[in-house]
């Protein structure tokens with residue numbers, strides 16, 4: 122199994138990559154061959170038949186049926202081979218093995234969330250066991266996104282009005298990039314997650330623990346981790362700089378102007394409401410684009426995030 | 438200068454009738470072609486500036502010059518301007534308008550007024566499109582995918598409405614050319630005596646007339662949805678976003694052939710002329726144009742292999758896609774065979790044709806890679822696609838357009854450009870182009886998604902290299918602008934037939950007189966009869982006859 126990748130293709134990490142890579146390089150090799158023929162012939166003719174002085178008249182034939190049939194037939198045969206190979210692998214990509222575990226994938230501007238059959242959930246980090254087929258049942262909350270893991274050679278659009286399905290079986294443990302490949306607006310380039318492939322026992326531990334604070338970790342520190350792992354950081358800064366949403370710096374206790382013209386003092390309840398029901402009160406000057414985290418965050422996690430926001434009193 | 442030559446010089450179309458008003462209300466296809474040329478060159482400059490800014494932003498992984506919102510507007514405008522304002526009208530409307538009647542020995546196109554109208558519609562459409570820049574810019578990509586395009590707060594309506602208006606200009610030009618080719622050929626010019634450029638324009642016009650209305654309808658539906666909240670494509674209002682993709686690509690795939698077919702026509706002219714040899718497999722080339730035009734209507738689904746369409750649909754689309762590849766391949770072999778035992782002169786237009794062969798072949802082969810279902814799943818919406826269509830559109834169409842521009846430049850302006858600087862510029866463009874875009878194949882198949890304002894570090898070196906390439910490419914175009922403009926004023930006088938070509942446009946003066954020819958044209962020999970005719974001798978005979 123190749124783990125370093127080649128000039129054109131990244132290291133392969135799933136059961137399907139081998140077939141895809143083979144076809145890529147098969148077409149590549151055939152193309153190089155024909156390309157070399159065309160280029161070599163052109164250059165040869167240019168050198169050999171270069172005009173010197175007056176143009177000469179040529180006695181070369183102006184068509185040749187046999188030649189024309191040959192150079193139509195050979196590529197046709199090759200192309201049929203390429204087509205059949207491609208279609209068979211494509212079918213494999215679409216037929217989910219019976220023993221696959223199912224994970225629900227939700228895409229929204231601009232992050233991914235994953236729900237596990239055991240009840241665990243995660244944002245922007247898809248943890249899966251190695252050597253186990255994984256079926257992804259995907260849908261979008263807003264516009265079209267697309268789920269792409271280069272190392273696995275899988276890609277599937279994620280649509281707002283229907284479920285789409287894809288699957289993969291990882292063959293390597295490790296971390297792999299997960300990109301959104303359907304343009305979805307301002308944060309498109311940051312809609313990047315990770316696929317973490319772990320051993321089966323590690324996976325079981327992870328699912329059991331749910332995601333909780335580590336041993337001896339303070340609530341605010343745990344909140345800081347959630348701020349990244351739940352993708353708050355794609356829209357909110359913590360250093361006062363502007364972004365899609367307001368910065369969290371010195372937020373707690375501040376007097377806030379709302380879009381409806383009223384004012385509010387930021388306290389725990391307001392923060393909780395802003396996270397779980399963001400459309401209830403809109404901050405003046407911002408678009409109401411924050412997704413609701415109802416159902417995505419446990420109580421404990423909301424507490425931790427609030428604690429974290431409270432801790433951001435001065436630049437840090 | 439003999440009195441005759443002097444008289445001709447004063448009655449050429451550039452001077453007769455004089456004055457800006459006569460230019461703006463001209464019905465002369467040559468002048469309209471030149472007006473189009475101004476329009477598309479300005480668009481190319483604008484689109485090119487956006488391209489350079491995009492590449493600059495991608496020089497390093499994080500923000501370099503603009504934020505994500507601005508970047509998104511830049512790539513939208515780059516795409517929309519280059520496709521709707523530059524490449525679609527480039528060969529048919531600008532060069533085609535100029536050369537088509539000349540090539541078939543006609544005085545003008547069939548409907549000169551409609552022709553002028555289509556130029557004004559083009560200008561109006563362009564202004565509406567560009568208005569979106571002042572109106573806050575659009576950030577949907579040139580594909581306007583729903584539901585993003587229905588939901589974004591940017592100026593999508595003006596950009597799509599502009600594209601809608603431009604469509605009419607394209608349809609009118611198509612209708613005009615079809616009628617012209619059917620009705621106005623010189624006596625004796627049967628279908629199989631037409632230059633291949635004319636065949637290519639004919640096939641292109643058919644696509645323009647048949648496919649563009651679908652784009653128009655699609656864009657109107659999009660506007661209706663945005664403006665009146667009627668759910669067609671946006672699921673939030675009960676519509677279906679994938680329906681939009683079907684509509685959009687039903688036009689936009691054939692549109693790819695609106696861009697490449699006329700380019701192929703030019704290449705046939707260039708290779709035959711500069712090899713001084715009859716084109717190899719004339720009928721095959723002519724029919725393959727029509728074949729491509731036909732099949733191009735049946736492959737739109739290959740843009741949607743990962744959109745969730747059924748496996749059966751994907752299979753059919755993949756299969757048909759490969760069969761567009763075959764006629765294109767045949768043309769390439771025919772061109773190479775034309776050079777065999779020719780008498781090849783490496784003037785700038787011929788060098789452009791050779792560059793086309795090289796780059797278009799790469800574009801074509803990578804198209805086969807993408808046509809394969811399994812491989813496309815990996816490559817879809819990555820930089821591999823970006824590289825592929827730049828090899829086809831820029832390496833193919835733009836190279837052919839530039840080849841054609843240089844080839845007909847003496848005819849258009851009556852001046853020769855500097856062969857030396859033209860070659861320098863071509864070398865820069867060729868090197869810069871490959872440096873910019875070949876790198877993008879590699880980063881794409883390595884997984885770099887397209888339309889990313891920032892990116893992960895893995896792709897840094899490739900992106901940086903691509904950006905350096907774009908500077909060389911840009912420099913090449915600057916050089917070209919300088920020597921071409923210089924040639925308008927200082928270029929040496931062009932003879933009537935500098936390339937010793939056998940097609941009819943070379944039988945009139947350079948630049949042509951207002952009514953194109955000084956006599957009714959009758960076809961006396963095929964367009965590529967280099968095996969029997971020596972064009973230089975013919976022209977001298979003809980001059981002697983006239984001065985008698």
Ligand SMILES: [Cu+2]
Nearest residue numbers: 266301303305
């Ligand atoms: Cu996305």
